[in-house]
Amino acid sequence: MTDLSAVSPPLSSSTPSPPASGSASSVSSKREGSTAAKIAESVRVRDGGLTQLADFHRWYDDYSRESAARVRRIALHDLVGWHEDPVTGDLRHRSGKFFSVEGLDVRIPDGPVPHWTQPIINQPELGILGVLVKEFDGVLHCLMQAKTEPGNINGFQLSPTVQATRSNYTRVHDGRSVPYLDYFQEPTRHRIITDVRQSEQGSWFYQKRNRNMVVEVTEDIEVLEGFCWLTIGQLHQLLALDEVVNMDARTVLSCLPFSGAGPLMAVAPGDDSFRASLLRSCQGSDGGAVPTDQVLRWITDVRSRSEVITAKMPLNALEHWKRDEFAIAHETGRFFELIAVDVQAGSREVRQWTQPMIRPTAPGIVAFLVKRIDGVLHALVHALVEPGCLDVAELSPTVQCTPENFAHLPPAALPPLLGEVVGARPERIRFDVTLSEEGGRFFHASNRYTIVEVDEDAEFDHPEYRWLTVHQLVDLLRHSHYVNIQARSLVACLHSLSGRPSDG
């Protein structure tokens, strides 16, 4: 979330114009139907709604080129507007808002590493990640934004309609007002489809949560520069491209009440294609290998058995971390480092700021192993303890790690099932795209997001792993505290495969 940048494209109209204007062609929907059916229909429209994908790409490329930000690393002591506590070394924005960088002491007595210290971002404010949706000619469209974030490897990415912290929208910073914010601050005037608070990276954030919202409107909406309407089917195709759909858009998409329902998503009983098993998994009518009540009790058990003791500590008292002019880094060079950047944003209206960021030292792998159980696709989730979790552990991908951090260790110390992911035969890889974590806090934090299908008879019996259907994950996503941000991205990726032509 780029609360510091406030570089939403300027509100004045100018070239390049967005590919379509919703306000002109707005047609009030005459069609009634459940939210699930509406979503299914929007998934089915993979192109040719209000916006042609070819037009989108042309606009997006032009817009990105013209509005790109220039980001360069600077010395930590060149941060402007940031205060370094003389005693603790903690970094705080001079306003006291936005976020701070502090130290954290972590003890997990029964974990593979029972004790460590690390820098952590403390951002207690609740932000809003909101997508505005509206029917055009009977098809739901999402209002998406092409948004600069300093950490993006390619400058721009496609983000939700609104991506703002409280400091953003209460304008602590000298930022401009956040477009479309009113729809999410006074949502009761509209139809709320999704509204749930979800966690973000538990390794880098201390108990951070954002409000994930989808609000449906029927009134005319002016499409501001930098915004455009896309169907969910179009977003699903963009998700198959490297570094286009940002993390905040992915988490909101994952929280949609997506059930693959409706006649357009019907699965023939004998259809044993991957897509059919995925749709059955989304629809939930076939249940899961582990009943949901049992899943809930399992989560209680893992959380109860895991002793995690975290305590804030001074950033300058971390053990095994060293500070030089440009970074606070682990003495092994592994994990991540805290850096500072200077950002020059916007081609027409120049804005400039500096901020600290977390830079992972190597790319990560985020993967679901999936398998069909009685014709229904299941994903293997891991109840993972992360120090920033508000409630001990959340369901995470089968594999979520940075392999380079393990390079010095014997193979037996590698995370479980990493080998199955990196060694998967190409025909078993159902999804394989490079996607970024949040570009407002993390610098070039690209991960390989992949979904690998394993044989139905592949067994993996481990107390911290369970096979869940997509329906069960979506059901848990109605609540906070259950599914972590990386797993939510993968849920959105799984959904994106539901509209693809069958592939066996």
Place this chain on the structure above:
Amino acid sequence: MTDLSAVSPPLSSSTPSPPASGSASSVSSKREGSTAAKIAESVRVRDGGLTQLADFHRWYDDYSRESAARVRRIALHDLVGWHEDPVTGDLRHRSGKFFSVEGLDVRIPDGPVPHWTQPIINQPELGILGVLVKEFDGVLHCLMQAKTEPGNINGFQLSPTVQATRSNYTRVHDGRSVPYLDYFQEPTRHRIITDVRQSEQGSWFYQKRNRNMVVEVTEDIEVLEGFCWLTIGQLHQLLALDEVVNMDARTVLSCLPFSGAGPLMAVAPGDDSFRASLLRSCQGSDGGAVPTDQVLRWITDVRSRSEVITAKMPLNALEHWKRDEFAIAHETGRFFELIAVDVQAGSREVRQWTQPMIRPTAPGIVAFLVKRIDGVLHALVHALVEPGCLDVAELSPTVQCTPENFAHLPPAALPPLLGEVVGARPERIRFDVTLSEEGGRFFHASNRYTIVEVDEDAEFDHPEYRWLTVHQLVDLLRHSHYVNIQARSLVACLHSLSGRPSDG
């Protein structure tokens, strides 16, 4: 939870003998059936299972008389085994375990009182509240314990089979081993009916949670002294008596997957009695006035709008609290005070200890307003912000307050709907019993628990209140963070009315 006392009755057998011994008459159930149906049948058996209520009362009275503890207030500086931090004044057990008493600074900018400070109990350990259940002659029975706790107004109360913190069962204290604990520490050997972590008093505890468990066994169980088997129907009758069923037993009962299902609980379509509306509310087939997805979004909204900033502070730096020899009390005499007690427990095996406790200065009122909507009973819940909540707010009773704390204020400042509760006509009062909060931490913390039915056309439109069915509450109780301890007690009380003869 009496972790400090460890006064579970001695394991050696002696008079008075428990009213029945399960190990002798154990009959392995031949009956299969869903858990819900089993629970419904146990609800129906209001007497005459393994234990006659008349025998229970005789045994309970005798046992209580012989094993009563002697509790007297002592000066704070006479606490033994407790360390007072010389700088902060915080009180800690010398082991570093169990709990500590600290100060808390609370800011709720939009609340009726935007800022205050208070003492708070910090007990980060997760305890177990576990009830062992077993079928005898096809009827589920709960193994309950007659347990001394120093805060109980009458010494003994009926508690779960196991009520223990981690310090208890890892034996930090010089306590004895906790009977029956193995069934809850290795529950996978048995059938787990309930396993969910739930919060406790958010005004007095800082983010405390306990694990609420119900485990069904089929093997023979030795009934130790101080324990006895009761059906749920018998427990429901005991719940109608003042100060018998303790808080820990109530919260575990509330987390049962109670649906009022099964042929024994059938409701005739035209039956407009209170019990029929309650059973429809438990069964959930008729839905609720507010769909559950909407309830979840409402909770998100309340939590997102409520800004709550809490910070630990030194106990000796509280504002408006004064300390004398015997207490730390608010200077107005309202709310509660921190006191110290000396406990002499057990008639045969004498045990003695001292501990701090919280003593409320006046009794409270805990009430649900209920009404029938289309023949289905709904309870009015309040999304209440409490400083000790892990996640901002939880669903609480319609009214949860200590009226004396408001006695000096104009009537307009009274909590909403308090008048409807205290002024209810006798025929609208469906439940009215004095029950205690946890006797291991709270001294004589008795509250009036009451359920008052209002007319179907009674309206109460307030953004922080919603009408929910019992089924919806039980559904939320499969998760943590949703229903507070007082509301859970009332859910157990509502359930207790489902087996009663119809009363119009």
